Amino acid sequence: MPAGGPGAAAGIDFTSRPTKRKPIVVALGTFDGHSVRLDAIHSHPCFDDFSAWLHAPGEWVGAFDLPFGLPRELIETLGWSTDWLPLMRHYAALSREQIRDTFAAFCNARPVGGKFAHRGCDGPAGSSPSMKWVNPPVAFMLHAGVPLLIDAGVHLPGLHDGDTARVAVEGYPGLLAREVLGSRSYKSDDKAKQTPERLIARKDLVDALEQGRTRLTLRLRLSHAQRDALVADARGDRLDAVLCLLQAAWARGQVDFGRPADADPLEGWIVTAGVV
Numbered sequence: 505m506p507a508g509g510p511g512a513a514a515g516i517d518f519t520s521r522p523t524k525r526k527p528i529v530v531a532l533g534t535f536d537g538h539s540v541r542l543d544a545i546h547s548h549p550c551f552d553d554f555s556a557w558l559h560a561p562g563e564w565v566g567a568f569d570l571p572f573g574l575p576r577e578l579i580e581t582l583g584w585s586t587d588w589l590p591l592m593r594h595y596a597a598l599s600r601e602q603i604r605d606t607f608a609a610f611c612n613a614r615p616v617g618g619k620f621a622h623r624g625c626d627g628p629a630g631s632s633p634s635m636k637w638v639n640p641p642v643a644f645m646l647h648a649g650v651p652l653l654i655d656a657g658v659h660l661p662g663l664h665d666g667d668t669a670r671v672a673v674e675g676y677p678g679l680l681a682r683e684v685l686g687s688r689s690y691k692s693d694d695k696a697k698q699t700p701e702r703l704i705a706r707k708d709l710v711d712a713l714e715q716g717r718t719r720l721t722l723r724l725r726l727s728h729a730q731r732d733a734l735v736a737d738a739r740g741d742r743l744d745a746v747l748c749l750l751q752a753a754w755a756r757g758q759v760d761f762g763r764p765a766d767a768d769p770l771e772g773w774i775v776t777a778g779v780v
Contacts, residue, residue: 510537513756514566515675515748517741520644524549526693530557531745532564535753539716539723542730542749545742551652558656558670565761567675567752568653569744570645571634572663573772575621578610578635588663588770589654596651600644604637624768629679629777661761663772673755673762673775677747680776683719684712691740698738706735706743713750719779720754751775 517529527547534541548554573588574595585591595603611619620633637643659666661673681690690705692698710731716723724746726734734743755761755775767773 509757510535511756512562512564513540513749513752514564515745515750515752516566516568517677517745517748518568518570518645518649520641520648522548522550522554526741528554529741529745530554531742531749533749533753535722535756537757539725540750540753541725542746545745551648555652555656558652558658563669565671565673565752565756567673567748567755567775568649569675569677569748570649571623571642571772572646572650572660572674573623573768573770574634574646575623576768576770578607578621579770581610581621582606586770591770592650592654595647598647600647603643603647607635607637607643610635623771625771625774625777629676629774630682631676631678631774662763662767662769671755671761673752674772675748675751676774676777677744677751679774680718680720680747680750681709684709684717691738691743693739695738702738703735706737706740709743710734713746718750720750720776722750722753724750
């Protein structure tokens with residue numbers, strides 16, 4: 505698919521159990537080819553609300569903070585389909601308990617230090633294996649999120665054809681955050697851990713994004729109120745959505761939305777991983 509260009513972008517901080525207290529957060533913005541203007545941030549406290557946004561007619565590229573695939577090694581070991589759509593249909597039909605028990609049995613049969621199988625994109629992105637069911641439960645995020653994308657008919661480059669006006673790529677906010685902050689933590693759901701040090705880290709991260717000091721060289725354009733709100737967000741959900749927004753905007757300007765030529769059509773890839 506040819507390179508895109510300026511237009512609407514979205515960043516989605518996803519959760520496998522959305523509530524009013526911990527909603528799915530969608531950051532909407534406009535990409536002009538050099539910078540990204542944050543237009544709005546919306547919270548979706550339930551899957552029905554989020555699904556309604558996905559189904560709505562529109563034109564956007566969105567980076568979603570959830571895995572779009574499982575490790576090929578895991579799939580082949582379990583004897584599951586190696587075609588992406590039938591695999592996702594099978595996976596969606598499993599309960600979370602079945603997923604946990606199946607993946608735990610896989611890990612228990614492997615040596616210490618190599619319990620989990622990894623996707624090819626995990627190394628360049630520094631991401632958790634998509635089969636992990638705790639801390640963070642990304643296996644359940646895949647289980648909850650990918651069926652919503654399929655049912656909404658969006659286009660997943662390299663994985664599943666859909667409406668090319670609504671394009672979904674896999675994002676990972678930790679990739680850009682680590683580039684700026686290194687090992688410094690900038691968020692916590694635990695109020696006791698919402699420290700002044702994490703507040704300073706969020707301020708430093710937002711400053712770097714506004715100045716374009718990441719591998720993407722895109723500047724984030726914020727109002728004073730938006731900047732203050734992102735820095736004040738101790739849980740970091742809105743900031744994570746904005747980090748994904750920048751990844752989505754970068755993908756808009758790339759051939760095939762930045763998908764590497766050697767990306768595994770079963771595992772998927774994480775947008776901007778490997779970009780230097």
